[in-house]
Amino acid sequence: MAPKSRKAALEQQATSLFRDKGYAATSMRDLATHFGVEAASLYSHIRNKEELLYNICFPLAQDLFSGLENLPKDLSATERLLQALISHVTLITRSPDQSIVFLQEYRHLSEPARTEFLNMRKAYEQKFKLIIRQGIRSGEFRKIDEKITTLALLSAVNSTPYWFRKESGLEASWVATLLSDILIHGLSNKTKSLQESEGQVRRKVALRKGVGKVEKITKTKTSTKTK
Amino acid sequence: MAPKSRKAALEQQATSLFRDKGYAATSMRDLATHFGVEAASLYSHIRNKEELLYNICFPLAQDLFSGLENLPKDLSATERLLQALISHVTLITRSPDQSIVFLQEYRHLSEPARTEFLNMRKAYEQKFKLIIRQGIRSGEFRKIDEKITTLALLSAVNSTPYWFRKESGLEASWVATLLSDILIHGLSNKTKSLQESEGQVRRKVALRKGVGKVEKITKTKTSTKTK
DNA sequence: TATACTAACTAACATTCGTTAGGCAAAATT
DNA sequence: AATTTTGCCTAACGAATGTTAGTTAGTATA
Numbered sequence: 001m002a003p004k005s006r007k008a009a010l011e012q013q014a015t016s017l018f019r020d021k022g023y024a025a026t027s028m029r030d031l032a033t034h035f036g037v038e039a040a041s042l043y044s045h046i047r048n049k050e051e052l053l054y055n056i057c058f059p060l061a062q063d064l065f066s067g068l069e070n071l072p073k074d075l076s077a078t079e080r081l082l083q084a085l086i087s088h089v090t091l092i093t094r095s096p097d098q099s100i101v102f103l104q105e106y107r108h109l110s111e112p113a114r115t116e117f118l119n120m121r122k123a124y125e126q127k128f129k130l131i132i133r134q135g136i137r138s139g140e141f142r143k144i145d146e147k148i149t150t151l152a153l154l155s156a157v158n159s160t161p162y163w164f165r166k167e168s169g170l171e172a173s174w175v176a177t178l179l180s181d182i183l184i185h186g187l188s189n190k191t192k193s194l195q196e197s198e199g200q201v202r203r204k205v206a207l208r209k210g211v212g213k214v215e216k217i218t219k220t221k222t223s224t225k226t227k
Numbered sequence: 228m229a230p231k232s233r234k235a236a237l238e239q240q241a242t243s244l245f246r247d248k249g250y251a252a253t254s255m256r257d258l259a260t261h262f263g264v265e266a267a268s269l270y271s272h273i274r275n276k277e278e279l280l281y282n283i284c285f286p287l288a289q290d291l292f293s294g295l296e297n298l299p300k301d302l303s304a305t306e307r308l309l310q311a312l313i314s315h316v317t318l319i320t321r322s323p324d325q326s327i328v329f330l331q332e333y334r335h336l337s338e339p340a341r342t343e344f345l346n347m348r349k350a351y352e353q354k355f356k357l358i359i360r361q362g363i364r365s366g367e368f369r370k371i372d373e374k375i376t377t378l379a380l381l382s383a384v385n386s387t388p389y390w391f392r393k394e395s396g397l398e399a400s401w402v403a404t405l406l407s408d409i410l411i412h413g414l415s416n417k418t419k420s421l422q423e424s425e426g427q428v429r430r431k432v433a434l435r436k437g438v439g440k441v442e443k444i445t446k447t448k449t450s451t452k453t454k
Numbered sequence: 455t456a457t458a459c460t461a462a463c464t465a466a467c468a469t470t471c472g473t474t475a476g477g478c479a480a481a482a483t484t
Numbered sequence: 485a486a487t488t489t490t491g492c493c494t495a496a497c498g499a500a501t502g503t504t505a506g507t508t509a510g511t512a513t514a
Binding site for chain 2: 490491492493494495
């Protein structure tokens with residue numbers, strides 16, 4: 001394992017401080033102090049302050065975008081959305097501080113980087129919208145404005161870097177799958193509702209047959225409930 | 228309609244600028260310029276810069292908290308969650324810039340206001356958690372970590388001030404209900420699945436009867452599909 | 455060994471920052 | 485009418501900001 005370069009260590013430190021205090025409220029002297037040098041020394045590693053922010057935001061933007069490049073085309077929209085969300089969560093929980101800076105501080109990028117960043121973000125969201133649109137078309141998803149849906153879904157999963165920590169023992173993919181499940185299938189206990197619904201249908205069938213074994217029907221219902 | 232006070236207008240201007248550039252990156256000279264005076268003049272309306280931030284964050288925090296105070300106790304957990312989410316969205320879309328500053332810039336509050344704010348936020352989230360816990364206990368909600376769920380739900384709905392505009396013609400309550408619906412019931416098209424499930428049961432019944440009218444069965448299936 | 459590079463330092467720069475103090479004219483109050 | 489308050493101005497303060505320039509010592513290279 002090669003030792004971390006000084007520059008990489010500096011970027012790491014910057015990520016941590018930008019996450020805690022925000023980019024604008026973190027001075028180069030703050031950063032230098034935490035890094036153990038004088039502020040002027042930082043310029044032997046970087047051109048300027050903004051380079052740090054750039055190097056936090058753009059690699060992650062690239063990774064997120066790339067993560068959606070190889071979604072298999074033969075999957076259902078539900079499956080593809082699931083995989084897209086898993087990709088997203090896996091990446092933003094990989095380095096939580098970086099992700100939080102990415103989500104909050106990009107606006108301090110100067111032009112043209114700022115616009116470039118926003119365009120990348122827009123294109124990324126577009127990919128989600130497309131999946132949702134396809135899901136609506138195929139009947140898998142409900143007919144809800146795809147922009148609103150996309151923003152809500154992404155915003156929901158963007159809560160993860162704020163609380164997720166690798167040391168917690170949780171697997172990022174598990175968290176991703178869990179959140180995706182909530183978003184796709186909802187919080188409501190539908191499994192139970194569905195079982196009850198089938199239970200009712202079965203009861204109608206029994207009555208229609210006119211078997212007249214009321215006790216047998218009661219048993220069936222109890223069995224459903226214990227599940 | 229009373230003319231807006233100078234201080235209120237200043238706070239409005241500050242809200243807009245803090246939203247656009249962030250608190251730390253907005254100088255008093257920026258603010259004064261937009262307000263049409265010199266920076267030193269701002270101090271005849273306010274004590275200091277932070278007072279502006281305080282007056283953006285705390286009233287909204289109060290309103291959000293109050294919004295959950297009168298949830299009827301006789302409702303189901305689902306209903307209460309729906310009402311809580313509607314309350315939340317209604318308030319954060321009332322003044323989107325304020326909400327965005329509230330969500331992003333509180334960290335620039337100095338102590339003890341900052342800790343106070345975080346405590347209020349925590350208590351507010353606690354109320355959501357309680358609803359979710361109750362829903363899990365009653366069987367209405369699936370057994371999913373209530374902290375993760377709360378954060379994801381709130382984060383999802385917190386996307387709204389970033390795109391919602393009153394002038395768009397959309398009603399905030401409609402948006403709130405829509406998002407709540409997605410979160411509670413999911414994006415997946417469950418209604419259709421349920422219908423197909425019943426359709427299958429009906430087909431079994433027909434076969435079991437041994438009527439032998441295959442044509443009739445085909446018709447039933449077609450009829451389900453067109454829905 | 456001589457030279458070049460690296461990564462740190464100190465000193466300093468020009469600019470910007472949030473804020474205070476004093477002054478003034480208009481509006482409000484006594 | 486006299487006084488007070490309000491809301492603006494200019495000037496200035498001390499501190500902070502991102503960065504440059506020159507220097508130095510250690511390391512790497514020719």
